[in-house]
Amino acid sequence: MRLVSWNVNSLNVRLPHVEHLLDKLHPDVLALQETKLPDDRFPSEAFEQRGFQVSFAGQKTYNGVALISRYPLEHVRADLPGFNDAQRRVLAATVAGVRIINVYVPNGQEPDSEKFAYKCRWLDALLAFVADELSAHDRLVVMGDFNIAPADMDVHDAARWRDKIMCTALEREYFRRLLALGLVDAVREQLPEDRTIYTWWDYRLSAFRRGWGLRIDHVLLSESLRIRAAGVDVSYRAMDRPSDHAPVWVDVQ
Amino acid sequence: MRLVSWNVNSLNVRLPHVEHLLDKLHPDVLALQETKLPDDRFPSEAFEQRGFQVSFAGQKTYNGVALISRYPLEHVRADLPGFNDAQRRVLAATVAGVRIINVYVPNGQEPDSEKFAYKCRWLDALLAFVADELSAHDRLVVMGDFNIAPADMDVHDAARWRDKIMCTALEREYFRRLLALGLVDAVREQLPEDRTIYTWWDYRLSAFRRGWGLRIDHVLLSESLRIRAAGVDVSYRAMDRPSDHAPVWVDVQ
DNA sequence: GAGTCTGTAG
DNA sequence: CTACAGACTC
Numbered sequence: 001m002r003l004v005s006w007n008v009n010s011l012n013v014r015l016p017h018v019e020h021l022l023d024k025l026h027p028d029v030l031a032l033q034e035t036k037l038p039d040d041r042f043p044s045e046a047f048e049q050r051g052f053q054v055s056f057a058g059q060k061t062y063n064g065v066a067l068i069s070r071y072p073l074e075h076v077r078a079d080l081p082g083f084n085d086a087q088r089r090v091l092a093a094t095v096a097g098v099r100i101i102n103v104y105v106p107n108g109q110e111p112d113s114e115k116f117a118y119k120c121r122w123l124d125a126l127l128a129f130v131a132d133e134l135s136a137h138d139r140l141v142v143m144g145d146f147n148i149a150p151a152d153m154d155v156h157d158a159a160r161w162r163d164k165i166m167c168t169a170l171e172r173e174y175f176r177r178l179l180a181l182g183l184v185d186a187v188r189e190q191l192p193e194d195r196t197i198y199t200w201w202d203y204r205l206s207a208f209r210r211g212w213g214l215r216i217d218h219v220l221l222s223e224s225l226r227i228r229a230a231g232v233d234v235s236y237r238a239m240d241r242p243s244d245h246a247p248v249w250v251d252v253q
Numbered sequence: 254m255r256l257v258s259w260n261v262n263s264l265n266v267r268l269p270h271v272e273h274l275l276d277k278l279h280p281d282v283l284a285l286q287e288t289k290l291p292d293d294r295f296p297s298e299a300f301e302q303r304g305f306q307v308s309f310a311g312q313k314t315y316n317g318v319a320l321i322s323r324y325p326l327e328h329v330r331a332d333l334p335g336f337n338d339a340q341r342r343v344l345a346a347t348v349a350g351v352r353i354i355n356v357y358v359p360n361g362q363e364p365d366s367e368k369f370a371y372k373c374r375w376l377d378a379l380l381a382f383v384a385d386e387l388s389a390h391d392r393l394v395v396m397g398d399f400n401i402a403p404a405d406m407d408v409h410d411a412a413r414w415r416d417k418i419m420c421t422a423l424e425r426e427y428f429r430r431l432l433a434l435g436l437v438d439a440v441r442e443q444l445p446e447d448r449t450i451y452t453w454w455d456y457r458l459s460a461f462r463r464g465w466g467l468r469i470d471h472v473l474l475s476e477s478l479r480i481r482a483a484g485v486d487v488s489y490r491a492m493d494r495p496s497d498h499a500p501v502w503v504d505v506q
Numbered sequence: 507g508a509g510t511c512t513g514t515a516g
Numbered sequence: 517c518t519a520c521a522g523a524c525t526c
C-alpha cells in the first residue's frame with residue numbers, strides 16, 4: 001500500500017500537478033493539505049474519473065485537507081475531539097483496515113505569538129486524539145504537514161533556524177511525544193542516518209535553487225505497519241508553478 | 254509608413270502579444286493605451302532590442318500611454334495644454350516629419366456621471382490641442398482609444414446601445430468636431446460603406462464569441478496624408494489572455 | 507470578465 | 517515569492 005502526503009498550497013492551482021502525481025506515483029492513499037477550497041468547489045470528478053474515492057474538509061482561503069483513496073473511506077471524522085475550531089486541519093478515515101489521520105498542523109507564525117500558542121493547543125489536542133485512536137487501531141498512520149523539523153538534521157542551516165518557528169525545542173518536544181505514543185517516522189527510519197532530505201522550501205529568496213530546505217512533512221506509522229520504502233519526490237518542487245512543498249511517499253505492508 | 258494603435262489593457266500582461274504584433278505587423282509607429290505601468294517599470298529593453306525607440310507616460314494602475322517607433326521621437330509632450338490632470342492619457346511626438354498624437358480618451362462610465370463630465374472636458378481640451386497642432390503640422394495623426402463609436406454602423410446592436418456610453422449624441426458630436434478640424438477616419442474611409450468592423454468586445458458575456466463589438470479605436474489622418482490600406486487585426490482578440498481591444502493599423506504615404 | 511491594489515497568510 | 521479576498525475600474 002502506497003501512502004503519499006502533499007501540501008499543495010491551493011488545489012485549485014495545483015490540480016494538474018496532483019493528476020500528474022496520481023499517474024506517476026500511483027498512490028493508494030493521497031493526503032492533501034492546504035486545499036484552500038470550500039467543499040462545494042472540491043474537484044471530486046477529477047479523482048472519481050480515475051477510480052478514486054474522495055473525502056474533504058475544506059474552507060475558503062485557508063487550510064483545507066482531503067483524502068484521495070483507491071479503497072473506501074470509512075469512519076471519517078474532520079475534527080479533533082474537544083477542540084472547538086472552524087479551521088479545517090484534520091481528516092481521519094479508515095482505509096482497508098488502516099486508520100489514516102491527515103493533518104495540517106498550524107504554522108505558528110513565530111514563537112511568542114498568539115498563533116504559536118494556538119499551534120501548541122492544537123498539538124495537545126492532536127496528541128490526545130492520536131493516543132485514543134491508537135488504542136482502537138493497531139494499524140495507524142499520521143501523515144501531513146507538521147510544520148515541525150524534528151531535528152537539526154532536518155534543516156539546511158540549523159544555526160540560522162535555531163529557535164525559529166518549526167525548529168523550537170517546544171515544537172520538537174511535541175513531535176517526540178507523538179513518536180512516543182508508538183509511531184515511527186518512516187522517511188527518517190528508511191533513509192541512512194546521515195542523509196539530509198527536505199520537503200519544503202520557501203518561495204522567497206530562491207530557496208529551492210539554493211537548497212535551503214526543511215523536512216516538515218512526515219508520515220508516522222504505528223509499529224505494526226512494516227515500511228518497505230520511503231522518500232520525497234523533489235521533482236514536484238522543480239515544476240512550473242510548484243507548491244512550496246514536495247510530496248512524501250511511503251510503501252507499507 | 255505603417256501606424257498601429259492598440260489598447261493593451263496592461264502592458265505587463267500583454268508584452269508577449271505586443272512582441273508578436275511587432276513581428277507580424279511590422280509597425281513603424283505603435284501607439285499603446287492602458288499600459289497601466291509606472292514609468293520605472295516600462296519594459297523599454299524589449300523594444301530597444303528590436304531596434305525601436307520608446308516614449309511613455311505611465312501611471313500605476315490606470316491609463317498610461319506609450320509610443321514605440323522605428324524612427325526618433327521628437328518634441329514629445331504628455332499633456333493637454335491648459336488641462337491640469339494627473340491622468341496619463343495623451344502622448345504626442347513627431348516621427349519622420351509626422352506629428353503623432355496618441356490618445357486614451359476617458360471612458361465616461363455613464364451619461365450624467367461626473368466621469369462623463371470629465372470625458373467631455375477632456376475632449377474639449379483635446380479639440381483645442383489638435384486644432385493648435387494642425388496649424389503647425391501639415392502631416393498629423395490622432396490615434397488611439399477614443400471610447401466613441403462614431404455611428405450606429407459602428408455598434409453591433411445600435412438599439413441596445415442607444416444613449417449608452419460611447420454612443421451618446423454628445424460623444425458623437427465631439428468625434429464629428431474632431432473630423433471637422435480636417436481629419437479623416439482612416440478605417441471608415443478605406444472600407445466599403447456597408448462593411449461593419451469592430452475594435453472592442455467586452456470581456457463579459459462572451460461578447461467576442463457572439464460578435465458583440467464596437468468600433469471605438471481610431472486612426473485619424475490630416476488630409477495631406479494619403480491612406481494606402483487600413484484594417485483591424487481581430488486575431489489578437491482571439492488569442493489566449495487577450496486584451497479586450499484589437500489593434501487598428503493604417504498604411505500611409 | 508479581466509486587471510491591479512491593498513491586505514493577509516505562509 | 518505565491519495565493520487569495522475585497523474593492524475598484526473599464
